[in-house]
Amino acid sequence: MHRSFRIPEILDLIFVQLQNRHPDLHYFGPESRDQLNQSLGRRDFAALARTCKSFQGPALDxxxxxxxxxxxxxxxxxxxxxxEETRNPWSRRPSRFLHILGPIQPTDWDIPLAYAHRIQRFELRSQMESEFSVQLVDVFKIISSGLPREHLCPNLKDLVFDVVELxxxxxxxxxxxxxxxILNATxxxxxHRPLLPGLPIQYPQLKSLYVNTRFWEDEPMYLDILSTIALKLYRIENLTLHKxxxxxxxxLARLPALKSLFLRDLRDLGPLPHFHxxxxxxxxxxxxxxxxxxHATTIEFAIEVLHLxxxxxxxxxxxxxxxPATKSYTRRLYVALASHLSHSALRTLSVELPADCEVPTPPGDNASYVIDGHILATLFCFPNLTELSLAPPVGFDIDDATAWDIARAWSNLKSLHLTAATGLxxxxxxxxxxxxxxxxxxxxxxxxxxxFNGAISPPFENSPEISQTSLTSLEVGTSPIxxxxxxxxxxxxxxxxxxTIDSLDEDEASDMDNGLEDDDSRFSRWKQVEAMLLNSKSTSAGADLYAS
Structure with a gap:
């Protein structure tokens, strides 16, 4: 055997190539486990481990x-x-279940534990296990009662533990x-009741921790528990917690390696000392x-965080x-953004409504919530933005001059979203x-x-002096036409x-007390524009529109 094959790194590269014969198959449901095994080349590696002593260890690894x-x-x-039992074998998606038939003695674990030493990443998902192979509730009990060591996989580095269905x-x-x-835990x-009081994780070693639940309860004790978990992290690089x-x-602010932080709810933190x-x-x-x-916070707390x-x-x-935040509060937030964030480094900025929330109708005069060009100009100091999404309660007061200022200030944008968080x-x-x-x-x-106001059409020029070929999607909101x-x-x-051109449709508009008339006609007119644009692409690059 060539001595190159005795180098583990070279064998790893070869095995990766064998494994990546189907790179597009990223997720396999219970019905495609055979397809998964074939894609990963597991039969090949098993055969290699059985037939070639020199490759046995690396192939098993x-x-x-x-x-x-x-x-x-x-x-x-x-x-x-x-x-192993197969149910509904005639079905397009037959179910197979693995049943443990009796108590497991310590000596019965010798072979499984030898293989378990080699496992470095485990994705345990109740959706897959319960539908395909094992009843996790029973198996957990059996493993726990007979396992002769503390951890099933002592060399595990990455764990996905998804038991939302259990x-x-x-x-x-x-x-x-x-x-x-363990380095990464999802x-x-x-x-969260059974987990948080005693999460059995070696906190100091973790580089990535993501904890999420289907149901959260806003009780003070859980804020304390999650905060206690965070206080035990020292090498964390990516962290996602509720609050x-x-x-x-x-x-966390003093940790040298923290790169990414996702916090879901930061609204009720009490009258504690501020960050300033x-x-x-x-x-x-x-x-x-x-x-x-x-994800969801107040402007006051967001400004506090920006000071850090x-x-x-x-x-x-x-x-x-x-x-809903008034224009004065929004101005304060924009000033804090401009004062504390790196002007050159920032690429993505989003100040908008959380995805799972509805903003109540703003009290008082709507004019108190409109963001004009002067307030918006506070953010012009970020020239390298590629994605910008801003959604104050009732939107913006933008004219053509402001539009030119926006475009000149943020010339690197790939995505721009300027809209209203409410229907007003x-x-x-x-x-x-x-x-x-x-x-x-x-x-x-x-x-x-x-x-924008599409009701007043500009004079058409047969050869427009300006043409931009990157834009593929236009959202026009309540633009008249x-x-x-x-x-x-x-x-x-x-x-x-x-x-594509999208506007607020009839149902969306009817839910909004925006005073617009003929919403259905407006929506259908914008759809006519979209249809004409698509049709023009199949007729000599829009020659039919120019000829008319």
Whole structure:
């Protein structure tokens, strides 16, 4: 045998090539387990391990390194201890179940545990296990009662523990899989009650921790428990939790390796000391942080957090504001963003409604919530933005001049989303001429969501001097329109590759007290524009529109 094959790294590269014969198959449901095994080349590796002594160890390592079911491991138990049953074999999706037939003695574990030593990544998903192979509730009990060592897979580094379909009482069995070597843990639970008080994880070693549940309860004790978990993390790089208190956030701010932080709910933290005094700390805060996602919070707390970010080179920042904020509060937030975030590093900025929330109707005069060009200009200091999404309660007051200012300030944009968080869309002063600004100054823009007045069509030019070929999707919101053909002519010349135009449809508009008339006609007119643009692509690049 060539000596090169004795180098583990070279064998690994060869095995990766064998395994990647079907790179498009990323997820396999219970009905495609045979397809998965074929795709991963498992039969090939098993044959190699059986027939070539020199390759046996490396082939077994590669064969067992990543597992997505307990079945493979349990089937290495003595054959008299298990039985596989196929149900509905005539069905297009037959179900197969593995039954453990009796108690497992310590000596019965010799072979399974030898293979378990080789497992470094385990994806345990109740949706797959319960439908395909084993009844996890029973198997967990059997393993726990007879396992001769503390951890099933002592060398496990990556764990996905998804038991949302199972009763809460199975959650403590996670201890069977959380070894001292664990680096990355992704945990999905039905609820958080059985887990949080004693999560059996070697906190100091973790680099990535994601904890989410189907049902959350906003009780003070769970804020304390989650914060206690965070305070035990020292090497964490990526963290996703429901909520944290200020003490835990300050602890995370001092960690040297934290790159990504996702916090779901930061609204009720109580009258604790604010962060402002910490911003003058001698040691940099959040020195490695690049992605920060505050799913639902208040403007006041978002501003507090921003005071901790002056030393970081944040690339992506998202903040969700579920309550309507007046223009004065929004101005304060924009000023804080401009004051504390890196002007050159920031690429993605999102200040909008959380995805699972509905903003209540703003009290008082709508004019108190409209964001004008002067307030928006506060954010022009971020020239390298590629994605921007802003959604104040009733939208923006933008005219053509402001549109040109926006396009010049953010010329690197690929996606721009300027809309209203509620149905009270402020009437726009921007005309179709304002779209020229984005065609001229934003060559990479592929998605644009902005409201403008399409009812006044500009004079059509047979050879438009401005043409931008990147834009493929246009969201027009409540933009008025009277002449679909004239608008289609204009857009076809300005954005020749535009494919989709979306506006608020009749149902959406009827839910909004926006005072617009003839919403159904407006929606259908924009759909006519879309149809004409698509038709023009099949007739000599829009020659039919120009000829008319």
């Amino acid at each position: 590669f064969l067992w390194r990543e597992q997505e079911t307990l079945t493979n491991l349990l089937k290495t138990l003595p054959s008299h201890l298990w039985k 009763p809460d009482y199975v959650v403590p069995y996670i201890r069977l899989f959380v070894s001292p070597e 945990i999905f639970l039905r609820s 944290l208190d200020r003490t835990a956030i300050l602890h 005094s910490q911003s003058n700390s001698q040691s940099p805060l959040f020195p490695a942080l690049r992605d920060l996602f505050l 970010l002056s030393d970081s080179l944040l690339v992506d920042f998202h903040v969700g504001i579920p309550d 869309h402020h009437s726009t002063r921007m005309s179709l001429h304002g779209l020229r600004a984005f065609a001229k100054h934003c060559p990479k823009l592929t998605y644009l969501d902005i409201t 009277t002449d679909p053909f004239a608008v289609a002519q204009f857009l076809c010349g300005l954005f020749p590759n535009l494919e």
